[in-house]
Amino acid sequence: MTAPARARGSQELIRAEEPVLAHNYHPLPVVVARAEGAWVEDVEGRRYLDMLAGYSALNFGHRHPALVDAAHRQLDRLTLTSRAFHHDRLAGFAERLAALTGTDMVLPMNTGAEAVESGIKVARKWAYDVKGVPADRATIVVAADNFHGRTTTIVGFSTDETARAGFGPFTPGFRVVPYNDLAALEEAVDETTAAVLIEPIQGEAGVLIPDDGYLAGVRELTRRAGCLFVADEIQSGLGRTGHTLAVEHESVVPDVVLLGKALGGGIVPVSAVVGSREVLGVLRPGEHGSTFGGNPLAAAVGTEVVELLETGEFQRRAAELGTVLREGLAALVGRGVVGFRARGLWAGVDVDPALGSGREISERLMREGVLVKDTHGSTIRLAPPLTVTGEELRGALGTLEKVLTS
Structure with missing residues (x-):
């Protein structure tokens, strides 16, 4: 009998998937066990800010x-x-x-x-x-x-x-x-x-x-x-x-x-x-x-x-916090970011390819406690839950700056 998931570490669980799951995805090496709001926690108890929100499926955060x-x-x-x-x-x-x-x-x-x-x-x-x-x-x-x-x-x-x-x-x-x-x-x-x-x-x-x-x-x-x-x-x-x-x-x-x-x-x-x-x-x-x-x-x-x-609350939050997102990304242009496109709480960020692929940048952010996902080339997507706070959003942008400039 296999051990219960809660007693197994991330790498063990990832290895366990290999022989039984079709390889139609290439997930980041994090195994999420719990979540609430804009945060998820892995099987080892480490917390991450979710800046992907299930490709917008989690607009209202985890477990609203x-x-x-x-x-x-x-x-x-x-x-x-x-x-x-x-x-x-x-x-x-x-x-x-x-x-x-x-x-x-x-x-x-x-x-x-x-x-x-x-x-x-x-x-x-x-x-x-x-x-x-x-x-x-x-x-x-x-x-x-x-x-x-x-x-x-x-x-x-x-x-x-x-x-x-x-x-x-x-x-x-x-x-x-x-x-x-x-x-x-x-x-x-x-x-x-x-x-x-x-x-x-x-x-x-x-x-x-x-x-x-x-x-x-x-x-x-x-x-x-x-x-x-x-x-x-x-x-x-x-x-x-x-x-x-x-x-x-x-x-x-x-x-x-x-x-x-x-x-x-x-x-x-x-x-x-x-x-x-x-x-x-x-x-x-x-x-x-x-x-x-x-x-x-x-x-x-x-x-x-x-x-x-x-109520219009979430639409207003996306518009207001979208300004925070755009301003934060604009400050990173020339400092690892070569361009970005943003509307509301949604952005595509083009990273200098010399700093790594989108996948590599995503993995570095993961190690710093922020989850994003790459798309083509050196582009990453940011789409936090609409419940994210301004402080959390600024923290994620600070982490992106750290990853790009360290």
């Missing part, structure tokens, strides 16, 4: 009391019915999420990739039923360097060879254009175009923020061309950038918004496709579904997430 309480209360009542029956939590969740996002209808799912796949299906169905695109001719325009998930359809229109290589053949019907290029987008759109699918901010690519006016231009172009604007807000949405949705920075209202990650409060996987009645109303019974989508536990936690966002 209101979210944990909502989950506990629901666990004592009902966890799953499947959509074969109604349950008493789903309508309230859908109504409040639609109100929060200014939309008409909600399609509940589980993971972010499921939300993207569902959005693709809905856009194609709308193109055939409403726009009148001939059968099996619908196209969707996407941006280079996108990250929408890792299912086979999605990686088929990725430009990341690590994600694509070895997984074909791929689903046809997608056109890839450069991000932040309205002229290229306009050239790619034609009478077969069902939708333009983009991230308002490209997270995996290094928190790439488009030029002012780009999102408004996408909205105007799609409206003029008679196709849908589908915004993937799975990482950027639900308070991360200082607004409920990142598209609000340009007062843009897409036809469809894809949500996930933070919608589950870091407790259960919850995602959703939200949009206009004209678009989501094309679905009929049997055309799409999910056994766990909109389950009672997910709806209970999701409703509490919406309630937290309804």
Whole structure:
């Protein structure tokens, strides 16, 4: 019999994973056992400030009391019915999420990739039923360097060879254009175009923020061309950038918004496709579904997430502390940082490659008690929980300075 996890050290547990877990991740060598707020603790009792927040799944921190309480209360009542029956939590969740996002209808799912796949299906169905695109001719325009998930359809229109290589053949019907290029987008759109699918901010690519006016231009172009604007807000949405949705920075209202990650409060996987009645109303019974989508536990936690966002507190915190983040990073430019992009509590930081790769910088920060994650090359991402304090944030920036200048 193996020893209980609490009695085993980090390296022993990491070695134990090697023969039994598929190697689809390369985690930092830290084994987390407990967490609360913006802090995690490893199996040996060492504490770390979490500056990644589960890629925005933990916008409200680890084990937020209101979210944990909502989950506990629901666990004592009902966890799953499947959509074969109604349950008493789903309508309230859908109504409040639609109100929060200014939309008409909600399609509940589980993971972010499921939300993207569902959005693709809905856009194609709308193109055939409403726009009148001939059968099996619908196209969707996407941006280079996108990250929408890792299912086979999605990686088929990725430009990341690590994600694509070895997984074909791929689903046809997608056109890839450069991000932040309205002229290229306009050239790619034609009478077969069902939708333009983009991230308002490209997270995996290094928190790439488009030029002012780009999102408004996408909205105007799609409206003029008679196709849908589908915004993937799975990482950027639900308070991360200082607004409920990142598209609000340009007062843009897409036809469809894809949500996930933070919608589950870091407790259960919850995602959703939200949009206009004209678009989501094309679905009929049997055309799409999910056994766990909109389950009672997910709806209970999701409703509490919406309630937290309804106050505007977390959006304000992200905006105010985002200023602290930007100012701290600006002070490091030329001192190990060669550039950065930030919006709200989200930043992509380009480190001088002479100082190490993004992975190496992440490992050095880990040894100093701060957890981040690298993306491409020498870029690291910072996305602390929205519950982080100014003191904690400044401490993390101080640690980054120490790592880069020591």
